[in-house]
Amino acid sequence: MEKILKLIEKDLKKLEHAIDSLDSTDVKIIKKMVNHIIKSGGKRIRPILVILTSKLCGFKGQKHIKYAAVIEFIHTATLLHDDVVDNAEVRRGSSTVNSLWGNEASVLVGDFLYSKSFELMSKDGNSKIIEAVSRAxxxxxxxEILELLKTSDPHTTEDEYFEIINKKTAILFSVACEIGAILARTDSKRKQLLKEYGKNLGIAFQLVDDLLDYTSYDDKFGKQIGTDLREGKVTLPLIHTLKYADEKEKEFIKEKLKQRSASTADFEKIKGIIEKYKGFEYTYDTTKRYIDKARGCLKGFGVSRYRDALLYLTDMMLTRKV
Amino acid sequence: MEKILKLIEKDLKKLEHAIDSLDSTDVKIIKKMVNHIIKSGGKRIRPILVILTSKLCGFKGQKHIKYAAVIEFIHTATLLHDDVVDNAEVRRGSSTVNSLWGNEASVLVGDFLYSKSFELMSKDGNSKIIEAVSRAxxxxxxxEILELLKTSDPHTTEDEYFEIINKKTAILFSVACEIGAILARTDSKRKQLLKEYGKNLGIAFQLVDDLLDYTSYDDKFGKQIGTDLREGKVTLPLIHTLKYADEKEKEFIKEKLKQRSASTADFEKIKGIIEKYKGFEYTYDTTKRYIDKARGCLKGFGVSRYRDALLYLTDMMLTRKV
Structure with a gap:
């Protein structure tokens, strides 16, 4: 990661400055709440994608910084609304906005960031980007709504799971890359390849996230592990396991999904069942397939430091522990 | 109202059709939830403003219908999020989306409508409109956040109250009129007048809303009266009264605002105190001032059926009971 950070060091500094200045408002508490979440150590993967793809395509201007900040604002807005939906109390190792200031504030500050993002984009007036982002x-x-509908549903299929993560996660990775391509006015074929790269990277990111929710440790992960199970989120390790588990095991998992209050012992027991049916390996292998797809999308681009950085991001997905 | 409805009868039919068709999604439940609120007998004042102002300025195309629908979608998104913030159970005489499907769904379907609105606007590509709407x-x-911060605060000043209703209500009325002016490419002076008209009408609308929350009847108002008091919303009748009431009366009001659970008897008692200090008359007189301001903005426009309709809307504010 250090290599990437070094490569776009100046742009990343400008990004932080843009994040600080572009969310301007007369209402001080909004700024405070936005800062609480946006300055809490997010990995900035989505804005980094805007920066790297625009550079890869030869963009020479400065607008990519503004759009990178916008993508981070939109991502932050979704986090604020997610935390209300999930009733989350901890994110990135800190108390969530909703637990500190209430669900109401979390909803409204999310709305503020959404609107501000569109305001910033409209001032720039690139309708292709606004169209791509609003569609995304x-x-x-x-x-997010599909995911909500599937809460605690042990019959969730792999297809349904992939539709959900495609829509809730991969689309923002994909549009971040699309912005880079649009800014650099690259041809439609390369734009399409970058969109695909982003999509596959996003799917891999979510797969690893869902894996780590079982296999990481609280202090590393920034939130309590086992959260998905307790929130009734049926993710790939469990979907795979539910296909092969025996009746007794299935019943136990179904019951805990329904209750949405698995104890540590319950969680460990379910983790054991997943291990027995190789649910984690299966998820890891699936992730690798998406990583390969993402890497494949970059073949059409000539060798460059920016392509290397985008390739390096794919490796990072497989090694990340947090 | 019938006269206005007759004047733009065809456009209103097209509006309903647009509302039905433009919120398309593969996720059926979203459509169901959107319909539940958007088809529940809203007055369509904001889209009517888009239609009337565009016609007043001589717009001959069809795009005003699409933008009218977009403004109603955005308004609906704010209602969905408001109901989460207020924990409301009844709106327009029906159960709210959050009480039927949960706060989570209400937040996310609101997000869907916001994004869909910007998607629809970006497809049309009028960056002036997108900029105006996103700023709004x-x-x-x-x-909304300012209002939340002022919850149960008996020291809320008139200035603070007007800042809140300007921002949370009048801005959408104003931008609806601005869209009409932008579509018709009218000059900036007339655009400014229409924005002002919308703003003043919107303030009057909210003042009456806050008045009716004390003086209407449950079956007419579509929601329980006294809701503002019970939610700790300090509105003009109360702000005026708190200026003049004696210590004992003030203490009683403050206590009930803080508790946020006034009984019917408490509510009637507070209503009596407001009457004693002419809080309702004061609010009604203030409303009339804003109505006059709104009417004044239309003087610069020649006589037309559309101007008459916009003038008629101002009268309606003063006579509306629901």
Missing amino acids: TTILSEG | TTILSEG
Whole structure:
């Protein structure tokens, strides 16, 4: 990661400055709440994608910084609304906005960031980007709703799971890369390849996230592990396991999904069942397939430091522990 | 109202058709939830403003219908999020989306409508309109947050109250009129007048809303009266009264605002105190001032059926009971 950070060091500094200045408002408490979440150590993967793809395509201007900040604002807005939906109390190792200031504030500050993002984009007036981003956020909200509908549903299929993560996660990775391509006015074929790269990277990111929710440790993960199970989120390790588990095991998992209050012992027991049926390996292998797809999308681009950085991001997905 | 409805009868039919078709999604439940609220007998004042102002300025195309629908979608998104913030159970005489499907769904379907609105606008590509609307929704979210911060605060001043209703309500009325002016490419002076008209009408609308929350009847109002008091919303009748009431009366009001659970008897008692200090008359007189301001903005426009309709809307504010 250090290599990437070094490569775009100046742009990343400008990004932090843009994040600090672009969310301007007369209402001080909004700024405070936004800062609480946006300055809490997010990995900035989505804005980094805007920066790297625009550079890869030869963009020479400065607008990519503004759009990178916008993508981070939109991502932050979804986190604020997610935390209300999930009733989350901890994110990135800190108390969530909703637990500190209430669900109401979390909803409204999310709305503020959404609107501010569109305001910033409209001032720049690139209608292709606004269209791409608004389409993405529409799909994103559909993905979140689909996920909500599937809560605690042990019959969730792999296809349904992939539709959800495609819509709720991969779309924003994809549109971040699309912005880079649009800014650099690259041809439609390369734009399509970058969109695909982003999509596959996003799917891999979510797969690893869902894996780590079982296999990481609280202090590393920034939130309590086992959260998905307790929130009734049926993710790939469990979907795979439910296909092969025996009746007794299935019943136990179904019951805990329904109750949404698995104890540590319950969680460990379910983790054991997943291990027995190789649910984690299966998820890891699936992730690798998406990583390969993402890497494949970059073949059409000539060798460059920016391509290397985008390739390096794919490796990072497989090694990340947090 | 019938006269206005007759004047733009065809456009209103097209509007309903647009509302039905433009919120398309593969996720059926979203459509169901959106319909539940959007088809529940809203007055369509904001889209009517888009239609009337565009016609007043001589717009001959069809795009005003699409933008009218978009403004209603955005308004609906704010209602969905408001109901979460207020924990409301009844709106327009029906159960709210959050009480039927949960706060989570209400948040996410609101997000869907916001994003869909920007997607629809970006497809049309009028960057002036997108800029105006996104600025408006940013201000709107600031207004909602300010209102939240002032919950149960008996020291809320008139200035603070007007800042809140300007931002949370009047801005959407104003931008609806601005869209009409932008579509018809009218000059900036007339655009400014229409924005002012919308703003003043919106303030009057909210003042009456806050008045009716004390003086209407449950079956007419579509929601329980006394809701503002029970939610700790300090509105003009109360702000005026708190200026003049004696210590004992003030203490009683403060206590009930803080408790946020006034009984019917408490409510009637507070209503009596407001009457004693002419809080309702004061609010009604203030409303009339804003109505006059709104009417004044239309003087610069020649006599037309559309101007008459916009003038008629101002009268309606003063006579509306629901």
